[in-house]
Amino acid sequence: MLHLSHPSAVIHGEINISGSxxxxxxxxxxxxxxxxxxxxxxxxxxxxxxxxxxxxxxxxxxxxxxxxxxxxxxxxxxxxxxxxxxxxxxxxxxxxxxxxxxxxxxxxxxxxxxxxxxxxxxxxxxxxxxxxxxxxxxxxxxxxxxxxxxxxxxxxxxxxxxxxxxxxxxxxxxxxxxxxxxxxxxxxxxxxxxxxxxxxxxxxxxxxxIESDWSSASYWFSMVALAEKAEVKLLHYFPNSRQGDAATGKIYQLYFGVEMEASENFISLKKIPHFQPPKNFELDLNATPDIAQTIAVTAAAMKIKTKLTGLHTLKIKETDRLAALQSELQKFGVETKITDDSFEILSFSQGLKNPVIETYNDHRMAMCFAPWALREKISIADPMVVTKSYPNFYEDLEKVGFIINL
Incomplete structure (x- = not known):
C-alpha cells in the first residue's frame, strides 16, 4: 500500500520520462x-x-x-x-x-x-x-x-x-x-x-x-490541471509527434486549462491564467483510448460532467478499464454510467475519506488516480504495477513535492 499526498498543491520541476x-x-x-x-x-x-x-x-x-x-x-x-x-x-x-x-x-x-x-x-x-x-x-x-x-x-x-x-x-x-x-x-x-x-x-x-512516452506525459498534464500552481518541463518530446497520445496537449488546453509550449526537444506545461472549465463536454477517444482513464479522472476531480466515447477496446486490456474506473470513482462520490464503448460522468457527492485505489494489475489505474493527491490524501493498493510502463513514476512525483509513504 502506498499513501500519497502533496503539502502545497504547487508543482515545479523538470522530468525526464524514458522512451515511448x-x-x-x-x-x-x-x-x-x-x-x-x-x-x-x-x-x-x-x-x-x-x-x-x-x-x-x-x-x-x-x-x-x-x-x-x-x-x-x-x-x-x-x-x-x-x-x-x-x-x-x-x-x-x-x-x-x-x-x-x-x-x-x-x-x-x-x-x-x-x-x-x-x-x-x-x-x-x-x-x-x-x-x-x-x-x-x-x-x-x-x-x-x-x-x-x-x-x-x-x-x-x-x-x-x-x-x-x-x-x-x-x-x-x-x-x-x-x-x-x-x-x-x-x-x-x-x-x-x-x-x-x-x-x-x-x-x-x-x-x-525514440521519443519519450506521451501516455506517461498525460499524467503530468493531469497534475498541472489539478495543481494550485504549476510549471513542469518534460524532456525528449519532439514537435509534430507521431504518437497518437500527443492529442493530450490539445485536449488539456481546451477542457482543463493546461498550456503547452513545445520546443525542439522538450515541452513545457503551465496553467492557463483565469481559465474557466466547461460544465460538461463530450469527446470521442476512438483514436486515443489509452488516455481515457487520465481524462476521466481529471474531469471527475474538477467536477466536470463528461462523456467519453470510442472506448470499446478498453474492455480487453489488463482489466476491464471501464468497470474499474466506475468502481474506483465511486469511492470519490462520482456517479458514472458505462456502456460497451462509452464512459459518462453524471454527478458528484461526498466521497470516502482517504480512499484506497485498487489497481486491478493495471498500471494506468495507479497513475491516472495519483494526481488526485493534489486535492486530498489517497492510497494506492499494489502501487508497483506502474513498472509496466513508467518505472520511475513515484520518484518523479517526489521531485515535485509529493509525499510518499509505504
Missing amino acids: KSESNRGLILQKLFPQIRLENLSNADDTLLLEKALDSDSGEIDIHHAGTAMRFLTAYFALCQGKKIILKGSERMHQRPVYPLVEALREQGAKIDYLENEKFPPLQIQGQRLSPSNFSIPGNISSQYITALMLVASRFAKPCKISFTTELTSRPYLEMTAALLEKIGVKVNFEPNGVTIYPTHVLPINLK
Missing part, C-alpha cells in the same frame, strides 16, 4: 528484422524489457506475463522464424485476452499456430515458417496492435504486401506511428481507404531515436 513504450516495442521488432538498426532512448518499462528478453531468448517457451503488445508482436515475429518452435504464453489475464484475429490472418497465409488451451486465446504454439504473402485480411476495429504486428513483419517480405481491413479502422494514430518508423528506415507505406500496403526495400544502417 509503443515506439520502443516497434523498434525492437524492426531491429531484430534488420540488425543494422540502432536504437536510442529505449523505454525502461517492464513491457519493453520483457519483449527485448524474449527476442534474445533461445528458450522454446516464452512467458510475456501481462505484456499485451509483446504477445501480439511476437506472435507475428515467431511465425516468420523458419525452423523455430515456440510456446508463447502469459499471465492468467493474458490468457483471457483474444489474439485470434491476428492468428487467423497469419494462418490464412500459411503460418502454423495452434491454441494450446482455449480456442482464440493464448497460450500459443508457433512453428516458424518462411512466409512472404502478398495480402492479409484482418478486422480493423479490435486492436491496432494486430495490424501493426503485420506491418512490421511485412517489411521483411520479398514483395509488397497489402493488409486489408475487413471492418472500420480503430486507433489509426498507432498505425501512423508504425508507418513513420518504417519510413524512417526506408520502407514505403501507403494507406488506402480499406487497408495499408508495405513496400519492402534494402534498409541501410540507421540510428532511431
Whole structure:
C-alpha cells in the first residue's frame, strides 16, 4: 500500500520520462528484422524489457506475463522464424485476452499456430515458417496492435504486401506511428481507404531515436490541471509527434486549462491564467483510448460532467478499464454510467475519506488516480504495477513535492 499526498498543491520541476513504450516495442521488432538498426532512448518499462528478453531468448517457451503488445508482436515475429518452435504464453489475464484475429490472418497465409488451451486465446504454439504473402485480411476495429504486428513483419517480405481491413479502422494514430518508423528506415507505406500496403526495400544502417512516452506525459498534464500552481518541463518530446497520445496537449488546453509550449526537444506545461472549465463536454477517444482513464479522472476531480466515447477496446486490456474506473470513482462520490464503448460522468457527492485505489494489475489505474493527491490524501493498493510502463513514476512525483509513504 502506498499513501500519497502533496503539502502545497504547487508543482515545479523538470522530468525526464524514458522512451515511448509503443515506439520502443516497434523498434525492437524492426531491429531484430534488420540488425543494422540502432536504437536510442529505449523505454525502461517492464513491457519493453520483457519483449527485448524474449527476442534474445533461445528458450522454446516464452512467458510475456501481462505484456499485451509483446504477445501480439511476437506472435507475428515467431511465425516468420523458419525452423523455430515456440510456446508463447502469459499471465492468467493474458490468457483471457483474444489474439485470434491476428492468428487467423497469419494462418490464412500459411503460418502454423495452434491454441494450446482455449480456442482464440493464448497460450500459443508457433512453428516458424518462411512466409512472404502478398495480402492479409484482418478486422480493423479490435486492436491496432494486430495490424501493426503485420506491418512490421511485412517489411521483411520479398514483395509488397497489402493488409486489408475487413471492418472500420480503430486507433489509426498507432498505425501512423508504425508507418513513420518504417519510413524512417526506408520502407514505403501507403494507406488506402480499406487497408495499408508495405513496400519492402534494402534498409541501410540507421540510428532511431525514440521519443519519450506521451501516455506517461498525460499524467503530468493531469497534475498541472489539478495543481494550485504549476510549471513542469518534460524532456525528449519532439514537435509534430507521431504518437497518437500527443492529442493530450490539445485536449488539456481546451477542457482543463493546461498550456503547452513545445520546443525542439522538450515541452513545457503551465496553467492557463483565469481559465474557466466547461460544465460538461463530450469527446470521442476512438483514436486515443489509452488516455481515457487520465481524462476521466481529471474531469471527475474538477467536477466536470463528461462523456467519453470510442472506448470499446478498453474492455480487453489488463482489466476491464471501464468497470474499474466506475468502481474506483465511486469511492470519490462520482456517479458514472458505462456502456460497451462509452464512459459518462453524471454527478458528484461526498466521497470516502482517504480512499484506497485498487489497481486491478493495471498500471494506468495507479497513475491516472495519483494526481488526485493534489486535492486530498489517497492510497494506492499494489502501487508497483506502474513498472509496466513508467518505472520511475513515484520518484518523479517526489521531485515535485509529493509525499510518499509505504
